[in-house]
Amino acid sequence: VGQTNTAIIKNSRAAYNVFGFEIENVVGGEYQNNLAECNTGGFLIYDLDGLRQYGDKSRMYGNISRNNNTYNFTGGGFVGNVPPGSGMITLSYDRIDIFDNLFENNNTGGIIHASYELFPPGDRPSERRIDWYTEGVHIFRNTFRNNGNALPLPTLKNIQSQDLVKFLPAVVGLKNQAACLDPRNAALCGTASAGLIAAACAGNDPANCFRAAAGFRGAHIVWDGLLDVYHPISDCPYPKDKQGKDVPKDSRGKPLYTNDHPNPNCKFNGQNSQYNAYKFQPSSPHARIVPDWWASCIDADNDFSADSLAFANFNGLKGLELVVEERLDPAALAQFPSVLDMSAHNCPVKYGSNLPALPPVVIPPFVRSGNFDPQPSNEVINQLCNATVPVGQVNEAAFSVNCPTLDQYKLFSNPEDPTSAPNGRGVPFALTSKLFSDYSVKYRVLYVPTGNAATYQVGSANSPNTTIQFPVGTIIAKTFAFANEGSNTLTSVETRLLIKRENSRGIKRWDGLPYIWGVEDGKRVARLTLGGGVSTVSWDITDVDSGVRHTGSTDKYQIPDGNQCLSCHANEDVDTGSAPIGPKVRFLNRPYKSESNLPTQQGAHEVLGKNQIQYWCDKGLMGGCPSDLGVNQTTQIAANAERVPTFNKPGDSGFTANSGQDVEARARAWLEVNCQHCHNSRGFAANTGMYLDSLNPVDQKFGICKKPTATGQEGNGGRTYDIHPGNVADSIMPFRIGPTATSPAARMPPLARSVVDVEGHALIEKWIRDVVVKDESKYPGSTGCN
Numbered sequence: 001v002g003q004t005n006t007a008i009i010k011n012s013r014a015a016y017n018v019f020g021f022e023i024e025n026v027v028g029g030e031y032q033n034n035l036a037e038c039n040t041g042g043f044l045i046y047d048l049d050g051l052r053q054y055g056d057k058s059r060m061y062g063n064i065s066r067n068n069n070t071y072n073f074t075g076g077g078f079v080g081n082v083p084p085g086s087g088m089i090t091l092s093y094d095r096i097d098i099f100d101n102l103f104e105n106n107n108t109g110g111i112i113h114a115s116y117e118l119f120p121p122g123d124r125p126s127e128r129r130i131d132w133y134t135e136g137v138h139i140f141r142n143t144f145r146n147n148g149n150a151l152p153l154p155t156l157k158n159i160q161s162q163d164l165v166k167f168l169p170a171v172v173g174l175k176n177q178a179a180c181l182d183p184r185n186a187a188l189c190g191t192a193s194a195g196l197i198a199a200a201c202a203g204n205d206p207a208n209c210f211r212a213a214a215g216f217r218g219a220h221i222v223w224d225g226l227l228d229v230y231h232p233i234s235d236c237p238y239p240k241d242k243q244g245k246d247v248p249k250d251s252r253g254k255p256l257y258t259n260d261h262p263n264p265n266c267k268f269n270g271q272n273s274q275y276n277a278y279k280f281q282p283s284s285p286h287a288r289i290v291p292d293w294w295a296s297c298i299d300a301d302n303d304f305s306a307d308s309l310a311f312a313n314f315n316g317l318k319g320l321e322l323v324v325e326e327r328l329d330p331a332a333l334a335q336f337p338s339v340l341d342m343s344a345h346n347c348p349v350k351y352g353s354n355l356p357a358l359p360p361v362v363i364p365p366f367v368r369s370g371n372f373d374p375q376p377s378n379e380v381i382n383q384l385c386n387a388t389v390p391v392g393q394v395n396e397a398a399f400s401v402n403c404p405t406l407d408q409y410k411l412f413s414n415p416e417d418p419t420s421a422p423n424g425r426g427v428p429f430a431l432t433s434k435l436f437s438d439y440s441v442k443y444r445v446l447y448v449p450t451g452n453a454a455t456y457q458v459g460s461a462n463s464p465n466t467t468i469q470f471p472v473g474t475i476i477a478k479t480f481a482f483a484n485e486g487s488n489t490l491t492s493v494e495t496r497l498l499i500k501r502e503n504s505r506g507i508k509r510w511d512g513l514p515y516i517w518g519v520e521d522g523k524r525v526a527r528l529t530l531g532g533g534v535s536t537v538s539w540d541i542t543d544v545d546s547g548v549r550h551t552g553s554t555d556k557y558q559i560p561d562g563n564q565c566l567s568c569h570a571n572e573d574v575d576t577g578s579a580p581i582g583p584k585v586r587f588l589n590r591p592y593k594s595e596s597n598l599p600t601q602q603g604a605h606e607v608l609g610k611n612q613i614q615y616w617c618d619k620g621l622m623g624g625c626p627s628d629l630g631v632n633q634t635t636q637i638a639a640n641a642e643r644v645p646t647f648n649k650p651g652d653s654g655f656t657a658n659s660g661q662d663v664e665a666r667a668r669a670w671l672e673v674n675c676q677h678c679h680n681s682r683g684f685a686a687n688t689g690m691y692l693d694s695l696n697p698v699d700q701k702f703g704i705c706k707k708p709t710a711t712g713q714e715g716n717g718g719r720t721y722d723i724h725p726g727n728v729a730d731s732i733m734p735f736r737i738g739p740t741a742t743s744p745a746a747r748m749p750p751l752a753r754s755v756v757d758v759e760g761h762a763l764i765e766k767w768i769r770d771v772v773v774k775d776e777s778k779y780p781g782s783t784g785c786n
Contacts, residue, residue, distance in 0.1 A: 001026055003052050003687050006363045009034060018072055018079045019044050025051050029058035030361040035066075041086035042068040042106070044079075046134075047093050048709055049125035050259050050689035050701065052681065056250070057358050059097045060088070066104045069150070074713055081123070083108050083168050085218070087147060092116055094254070095136040097358045104145035108169045109222035109312075113137060113296060117226045118168075118316050123707075126700060126784045128264045128274050129239075129257040133228055135279070137296035138355040139221065143303045144310070148172075148218025173216040175314040178337040180215045188340040189215065190306060219309035224316045225339065227295060228276050230286040236266035236275040242462065252292065253278030259689060259701065260681055290351045297347035297355045311342035373503045376401050385409075394424035396449050399473050399499050406495055406515040406526035411447065411477055416524035418479040418495050418517075419443050419600035425450065426477075427621065428602040429612050430595060431587040433647040433669040436757035438557050439539040439550050440480040440493070441596040444582070448621050449473035456617070456624040458585045458642050464693035465571045465680055468583045468622065472502045476580055483541040483596045490598050492517050493535050494559045495526050498569070498580055512565030512578030532561030544595060546648040546759060556754035564751055572682035581677045586694070588612045589643035591636035611636040644669040644694050648759045660771045667767035668694045670760045674737075674749060690722055700781035703733060704772070714745045725772040725782045734765045 001007040002024040010032035014020030020036035022044045023029040029045065036042030042065035047055050065087040074080050082089065085107030090096055091114050103110030116124050116132035125132070151173040152166070180189035239247045239255050242262060247255045255275065266273045279293035280286040291297050304310040319336025321329040347354045385403035389395050395410040407415035414420035422428065426447045434442060448454055452471040459466040470476075476498040482491050497513040515526035516533055538553035569578035592612050594603035607615050617625035630639035637643065645666050651657030653665035676692040678685040690703045700706045703722030708715065717735035724730040735741055736748035739756045747753075774782045 001029065006361050008032065008361055008363060013037070014039060014042075016070060018070075018074045018082060020068070022046075022079075023055070023058055024048060025053055025055045026058065027053065027056050028361050029055070031058070031060040031063055033062040035064045036087075037064070037067050038070055039068045040070050040072045040084050041079075041082045041089055042066075043088040044082075044091075045093050045096055046089065046091035047130060048689075049127050049130040050706070051709070052258050052686055054130060054257055055093050056254075057095045058093070059099075059358050059361065061097070061100045063101045064104075065101065065106065065110070067106070069105075069107045081119075083112075083166075085109070085148075085150065085169065086112050088112065089114065090134045090137060092130060092132055093134050094131070095355075095358060096134070096138070097355075098137065098139045099141045102143045102145070103147055103220065104143075106147045107150035107218070108148060108172070109218040110144045110147035110220040111139065111222070113221070113223040115224055115226045118224045122784070126272070126705070126781055127259075128266050128272055129255075129259070129261060131254075131274055131276070133226065133295075135227075135293045135295055136291075136355055138299075138357070139296060139302060140299035141301050144220035144308070145305045146307050147220045148222070148308050148312075151216060151218055153216070169218065171317065171320065172218050172222055172312065172314050172338075175319075175336060175338040176219065176309060176312050176340075177216050179312070179340050182337060185340050189309065217309065219312035219340075220304050221298065221311045221342070223295060223311070223313045225313040225318075226316045227288075228274070228279070230280045230288075231266065231268045231273050231276050233277055235268050236264070236273055236277070238277075239264040239266075239275055249278075291347040291353060291355050294345075294347070294351070296345055298342055298345040299354070300346065309340060311340060311345070313339040313342075315339065371503065371505060371507050373505075392423050394426065394447055394475075396424075396473060399449070399475060400501055402511070402513055402528060404528050406497075406528075409475065409497075411445065411475070413601070418477065418492050418526070419481065419490065419602050421601040421605065422447070425619075425621065427607055427616070427619070428592065428594075428605050429583070429588060429607075430590070430592055431582050431673065432590050432644055432652075433587070433666075433673045434595065435582075435673055435752060436760060437480060437752045438537065438554055438755050439482070439541060439552065440537070440557075441483050441490070441541065441594075443477075443479040443481065443594070443600070443602055445477045445602065446583070446616075446621070447475040447477070453620055454616070454622040456585070456613075456622055456626070459693075459695055461695045463573060464676070464691075464695045465574050465682060466584070467574065467580050468585065468588075470500055470580070470583075472500050472508060474500045476583070481596075482537045482539045483598050484539065485542060485598065486540050488598065490596065490600070491537075492524075492526075493537060493557065496560075496565070498578055500575070508575060510569070510575055510577035510579045512562060512569060514559055514562065514565070516559055529559070530562040532564065533559045535559060542597060543648065543759070544593065544597060545646050548648070548759060550758070552755060554754045558751060558754065560751055567684045568677050568751065570684070571677070571680065574682075582673075585613060586642040586644045587673070589638050589641050590646075609636065611638055613638055613641060644672060647673075647763060663763070663767050663771050664698075665694075667763050667771075668692075668698075670763060674757075674760065678749070698772070698779050700784070704779050704781045705784035706781070708732060711745075714743060717741065717746065721785055723768055723772060724785050725774050725779060726769060727785075728765050728769045730785075731768050734761065734768060737761055737764065 006028045007026050008030045013035040015038045018040045020039040020042050025047050045058050069085045087103040087106035087110040089112045151169040179185050241247055247261055249255050315335040318332045321327050381401045384398045384401050385408040412418055412420045422445045426445045428445050455469040457466050457469050479495040480493050495515045498510050500510050502508045516529045517526045535557045536555040537557045540551045542549045565578040591609050592607040611631045614629055614631050616622040629641055645652035647666045647670035653662045655661040671692045672694045679690050679692040688709050691701050706722045716732050719730050719732045722732050738761050741747045
């Protein structure tokens with residue numbers, strides 16, 4: 001469960017996963033009465049960076065975490081760093097109550113409490129909103145049995161590589177072993193029981209026998225011992241939002257960041273740091289506020305079996321500087337042995353108070369919004385859809401219902417041909433760069449209802465999803481057809497409608513309706529098919545912009561169902577429902593021309609060759625237009641309106657053809673029209689933290705040196721970063737849109753295509769290889785790839 005609120009996971013079993021249960025960036029989470037067994041790690045409560053919200057307050061109780069020793073079989077995201085034998089992991093997440101659970105037979109540790117400081121520099125968050133450290137963990141009334149007793153033996157390569165999967169258990173084992181060589185820890189270490197040694201030595205693995213006899217082991221509770229120090233306000237002031245106002249904060253003074261907030265300007269000892277003054281007393285010497293901002297309180301009512309160390313603070317990588325960083329730090333050598341005494345975590349004794357219990361998570365009861373009208377009766381649908389209207393007019397009254405067949409809306413002069421002349425005020429339009437859909441040709445037509453007009457609106461860096469605003473009753477039709485220039489034929493496969501409606505309570509909504517073309521009684525008919533479908537298609541077409549000839553076929557052309565329309569069209573900052581994506585001023589700033597060289601009536605419409613925005617304004621289809629769009633009479637491009645270029649037309653950006661600026665502008669155009677409708681801060685893929693609009697800088701949020709949030713090996717193709725400057729082979733983006741990403745888990749976009757856009761893929765590779773460089777002034781974050 002990720003990036004949500006009031007989330008409860010209960011009465012479930014997870015086995016043979018990398019992680020069984022995961023609460024990520026959740027505010028108010030709860031694990032209750034679950035069983036995690038035979039995973040790499042049982043339970044995880046943590047925060048990832050660069051996302052829409054950061055987590056706080058989770059409760060974990062009544063669970064069983066046992067035998068989570070399966071090897072880690074993934075290679076991407078944070079979970080790729082999880083060591084086998086992890087009963088539970090906490091990371092960068094504040095306030096967790098862990099009580100009444102059973103942790104047993106987990107080879108590395110029952111609970112592993114870690115921070116991002118433990119990670120190699122290249123794997124640490126680069127943005128400065130996320131707090132690296134987990135504080136306020138309250139552990140009470142749990143039972144721990146046989147945890148940490150089968151660590152892998154260390155090798156120097158494991159430690160030097162800083163591969164957490166391999167080196168963390170080794171470091172923990174070495175440091176615990178060093179601690180137990182100190183006679184002062186004899187009571188805490190005890191001795192391995194004869195039974196445990198005998199059991200470990202009974203098998204055929206001498207390593208297990210050695211581990212048991214030598215005391216090379218983890219613990220019931222393992223902590224990396226890392227906490228931040230006070231960052232002066234002069235170096236790390238309270239963070240501001242984009243308007244220069246203070247970022248909101250909770251009752252304890254912690255900033256409530258989202259990834260919409262600017263990266264704070266914070267430097268401590270010359271390094272990028274996080275504002276953290278809220279954790280410390282305001283006056284010198286700025287002591288830490290305890291126990292609120294102490295790592296954890298471990299109560300005396302936990303039951304620790306004597307077959308394992310109860311607790312180990314292994315001090316991160318302190319004492320290993322010579323091996324890891326090739327530098328000697330004599331002062332840190334004293335911190336090489338683990339600290340096994342957990343009296344500092346007995347909060348009532350040490351600090352005079354304990355952490356207060358978190359309240360139970362309560363999901364509010366469902367209350368009907370009242371925003372939806374009852375389904376219209378068949379009688380009403382038949383009456384509206386079969387209404388008689390004058391020839392050449394649209395059946396505008398039917399916009400409020402889903403007509404069974406497309407022809408009932410009377411959108412086209414020839415009801416069997418959606419490329420014929422539009423009826424009424426319908427006007428065809430085209431985009432500067434178009435969504436790739438298996439080399440289909442799109443025929444888009446806008447129908448603004450009589451007596452109404454759209455409203456001119458442009459986007460901004462803060463609102464890249466903004467489109468032209470359309471009135472209720474607007475219908476936007478988009479037909480997907482396949483051209484065969486060899487036989488001079490054009491076959492329409494589907495027509496999708498977006499209809500803006502208003503219910504009886506005045507609530508406006510866009511509905512997406514898929515119509516599939518077929519033959520009924522010898523006539524071509526498009527029938528409403530909310531369940532979508534799959535079709536076999538072929539194409540032989542010359543691209544009208546690049547002049548490149550494309551031929552091919554697929555038997556996997558996907559026609560989306562009604563809900564899949566929402567996955568692309570439903571963004572939080574636009575109209576409700578399946579709101580339009582394409583009708584943005586920057587996509588429409590061009591002269592109209594059909595996407596195919598094959599003749600159609602729409603291709604000969606009077607808008608042909610004219611700037612589309614100017615035409616809509618002149619015809620009264622759109623109001624609020626600028627007094628002077630500055631349309632060039634030769635190019636028919638408006639100089640005074642925003643614009644993205646045609647991606648496969650060198651020089652269309654206004655820069656010298658195939659210059660670095662031109663390639664980048666065209667690459668960004670392709671990414672925006674194909675990916676940004678999901679990859680934006682209010683879209684379906686907001687949780688990825690990668691946003692691909694053309695109005696914001698190309699930085700880490702655009703994918704520069706950004707590791708994927710949650711994709712596994714199949715999704716990243718063995719590559720490290722979304723965009724690795726100058727390194728196509730290590731960049732995930734070209735892999736996912738390219739020919740080797742063949743599975744649904746790997747292919748992007750996940751809808752709309754089953755084959756590769758050859759021109760688009762080549763452009764993205766060229767941009768990453770030849771244009772994107774490691775230069776912080778041009779591409780912030782670009783030096784962060786390790």
